[in-house]
Amino acid sequence: MIDLHTHTTASDGRCTPKELVAHAARAGVSVLSVTDHDTISGCDAVAAECAPAGIEFVAGIEITAVRVVTDVHVLGYFIDRGSPALLDFLAAQRRQRIDRVRLMIDRLADFGVRLDADAILQPGVADTGKAAGRPWIARALVAGGHVKTTNEAFDRWLSRGRPAFVPRVGAMPEEVFTRIHEAGGVASLAHPGLLGCDQWISGFVTAGLDAIEVYHSRHDSDATVRYQQLAARHNLGISGGSDYHADEHHGAGGPGSVSLPRDDFDRLVRLKRQGGFTNV
Template sequence: MRLIDLHTHSTASDGVLSPQGLVRFAKDSGISVLAVTDHDTLEGLPTAMAEGQRIGLQVIAGVEITAHVGDLEIHILGHFIDPDDNRLVEFLASSRNDRVERARRMVEKLWGLGLPLDVTEVLSLAPGHSVGRPHVAQAMIRRGYVTSLKEAFDRYLTQGKPGYVERSRTPAALAIRAIKEAGGVPSLAHPGQYGHDEIIPSLVQQGLMGLEVYHSEHDAGSLFRYERVCLEYGLLAVGGSDYHGTEGLRSMGLGRPALPEARFEQLLAARAASQTPPVRRQTE
């Protein structure tokens, strides 16, 4: 059976491997199908897909978009998107600008805590321009304020901690629509992290097609629960490792967990059906 991982990150957002390096590492790790799903950016996709073609690894164009349902921040995965879709590119550019502003505000908060940082240093750690909290944490490690990413998050950068700054709120419906307009399949990423399964029915009404059942932070109980949710609402089951390659941040490894091949075949079938134009009746 093929080893399929549909949730990974490169240096285009907050992973540690370049897009090419991620693809090569996946090949060496026995992965057969890899989706590159960087946060709010498509910049790593052309090189990742070219490298996949060169070495014989199937690479799926993906993205992970930060969005909100009310006050709750969630992530929407998009698979099989068109990397050249101008509407999606513009949508994500706006999101990346929000990320930069958020980083600036986090740096200001840390200065107020007696932990001065240079925002240009933080931005330099995000070569793909999709800056996030891990880049702030890396800058803190460089300055000796903390010893690990986990410590930075636990003490300063998670919700309720003194360095945390909320993101601007992109409605989930807009993220779902942007993915579908780019030819992609939108799924709710790692639902077990939110603790708010009650949002799923409304997301389905807004066009959600899938649920990330298989995820590195879902235990057996979560997997069973979200399989049932998929059956109840007619959703596709997707999944992957959420690999970043960063110690303390989902470092289980590529393909852990992997998406079962039968689930991947269902995803392919649904994508093909969504792209098939409707049959028009001939009129006399």
């Protein structure tokens, strides 16, 4: 079982690196990548837990790019975790996340919903490797009794088109592909079925995209077939994973619930050996 898309408490996942690997080991995962949003701070701990569990670890990241006020999630695999340029870039991405959370808390105050921004952002101040995001506000809205569930927080306040929504500012997808390549990684477009902008993919390929995520917990069989065909047409590699967050409202029920076929994984490895700059 090969799961190349999971999250931990370093971003919006609810389980620690240790818990993630324990869940993955129980599920029979043999290759695991942790792909936290805009941070690799969970990678070392996951790698350390994978080794004794006999799980092959793949260093990963899920970077949020922005195009036409739309978030475009880009997965990076086999990245060099010591790359100073990548670490600087990710730190800037996380600062933009904190700024956005503050703006959304200000927006809520305009509507009479007062939250303590410093308390909400405290985990990101205490550990600058942590990636802030809307789930932090959603949990504070629940804790403050303003809504009953985090889903309601998004539906009433935080989703696009809702009163407290603030669009993200950040790097374009093309820049993100380059950053991943500079760190020796392979760039894959995350869950294109959720993005819903297939018309952008050929431009992304021209800009250096190496792969697309064909297998994902929210791709039905039609979407999976569609993206298999699209990958073949553009001669792209294929990635896949559960997008496990240990959150019943967000993502898959468990690591390994979506598995990438071994042949596709082997091809991703070959893309890495070529430096990720050209398609096989």
